[in-house]
Amino acid sequence: NPVKTRKGALIGCGFFSKNHLHAWQQLEGVEIVALCDANAQRLQEASTEFGITKVYASAEDLLAREALDFVDIATTAASHRSLVEMAARHGVPCICQKPFANTLDDAVAMIQACRKAGVPLMVHENFRWQSSIQAVRKALDEDHIGQPFWGRVSFRSAYDVFSGQPYLATEDRFILQDLGIHIIDIARFLFGEVATMSASATRINPKIRGEDVATLLMKHTSGLTSVVDCSYATANTRELFPQTLIEIDGALGTLRLGADYQLTIHVKGGATQVVDCAPPLHDWAQRPWHNIQDSVLNIQAHWLQCLTDAREPQTSGVDNLNTLVLVEKAYESAAHQQTTIDIQKAT
Ligand code: NAD
Ligand code: 89Y
Structure with a gap:
């Protein structure tokens, strides 16, 4: 056919x-x-x-x-x-x-x-479709490290995003709404829904209007504790934009997604393997954006497959409402001295 x-x-x-x-x-x-x-x-x-x-x-x-x-x-x-x-x-x-x-x-x-x-309605929430994030999900599914009990999803950079997207410098809300939303979605993708959360947010760059640093502490319904931290005010020795780094501790070992898309899987008292999960560089892509660009291709392919199968996309509107609630609650917690907020699953 x-x-x-x-x-x-x-x-x-x-x-x-x-x-x-x-x-x-x-x-x-x-x-x-x-x-x-x-x-x-x-x-x-x-x-x-x-x-x-x-x-x-x-x-x-x-x-x-x-x-x-x-x-x-x-x-x-x-x-x-x-x-x-x-x-x-x-x-x-x-x-x-x-x-x-x-x-x-x-x-x-x-x-x-x-x-x-x-x-059907799909939110183009593409970061979970990055090759490295998919590799972490796969390693969790393969159960190398036993029950995960702690995780960190981290995005820290000083890359100039304002020249390409000038509106990011002038709106009241910045990093949580623009970039943190992806990092929070990755935390949901890897660790499941969230029961409670507290957050802090601040602005370091005096030339922009919104917050450019944010940190969230979350307790997931599984019992896992996670930290989501993001910054556009962090001058690393090497600029890693737009890489998300991940640490997960499990009962039987650890997963570490480090720089350059290298995933280290360590099993307590046993083997350590390093998996290269770098994205392909499509002929239309440019470094360092190729990671994001490949995830655009992947989410669009997922949309077509879902239309064919009459299946709900992973990041449907209903699913994404849960991510959006966490962003909203992070602003609320940060505005109230990092109060801990109970998160009602939004759907
Ligand atoms: P942009 O301002 O450069 O482009 C938006 C375009 O939409 C403009 O050309 C504008 O004229 C047009 N537009 C707005 N309202 C319209 C309407 N009602 N009818 C017709 N045209 C209309 O913005 P951008 O930087 O391309 O960002 C677009 C979106 O993509 C934002 O929400 C941004 O957060 C998102 N984004 C996502 C990623 C990702 O990885 N998922 C990366 C960058 C940007
Ligand atoms: O708009 C943002 C996004 O979605 O990914 C990176 C970005 O372009 C700048 O933070």
């Missing part, structure tokens, strides 16, 4: 969208047939670069005129609710970039709109 070619449209042709478009072009069985952006110059540039000639300044026009199997929304959070609700009204499945929403109410409204319309 020939594979059906799914027809998608991309809304939001900004900084990050090029990665989506390259990844769609690499994948089989999918074609991006139209582009949409309110900014005429960005729309034209993307159209020329990717050879996609149908272009729309308005998402409403796009959805009214094109017969689509899905839309891929790559705009910033402020527009997510209106665009997802619009796609749902047109009965079109949607992918929505992170952060899914600026408020929990918006997230719930989007989930309900898609549920009512009977269309």
Whole structure:
């Protein structure tokens, strides 16, 4: 049977969208047939670069005129609710970039709109799809280290993210909402749901508006304790952006995801193996972003497979609400002298 070619449209042709478009072009069985952006110059540039000639300044026009199997929304959070609700009204499945929403109410409204319309909704929460994070998940599943009881997921950098994404310097919220959201999602992916959490957050860089350092202490429902720490104010001897480092202690051994995507699996009193889980460098990718770029390809492939299997994507709207709750509660705890907060599972 020939594979059906799914027809998608991309809304939001900004900084990050090029990665989506390259990844769609690499994948089989999918074609991006139209582009949409309110900014005429960005729309034209993307159209020329990717050879996609149908272009729309308005998402409403796009959805009214094109017969689509899905839309891929790559705009910033402020527009997510209106665009997802619009796609749902047109009965079109949607992918929505992170952060899914600026408020929990918006997230719930989007989930309900898609549920009512009977269309799938996936949040583009791609960090868990990085090759190294998948390797850690696999090592846990293979049970090398016994029951994990402690974990740390860490992202510390001084990379200049503001030149590519200037809005990150001017919004009230920064690292938790932008990057911490990924690191928290990785903690959920590896350690399960969270029962209690406390957090601190601060700003070091005087040139930006929001917090650029945050630390969370979480107790998971499994009993595991985790620390999630992230910083864009950390001048490491070697800049490792955008690598996430991981430490997990289990009853029978330890896992350490160190620099350069090297995963060390140590079994107490026994073997130590080092697994190289570096991402591939696709021909359209550039270091050091190739890690993130490969995860874009992986999550988009997952979306296509879920459409084929009529299966809910791992990071569906409902799933991602749990990550969003943790971000919200981290801001709340940090604003109240690191109070410990009970987390109600959001779904
Ligand atoms: P950007 O501002 O460069 O691009 C967004 C584009 O969307 C702009 O061109 C804007 O004109 C367009 N747009 C906004 N509202 C619109 C609307 N209603 N209709 C049509 N076009 C509209 O932003 P960016 O840096 O590309 O980031 C986009 C999203 O991707 C953000 O939410 C960001 O957090 C996320 N992001 C994700 C990753 C990741 O690894 N998952 C990495 C970087 C950025
Ligand atoms: O926007 C962020 C993301 O999602 O990944 C890295 C980033 O581009 C800057 O923090």
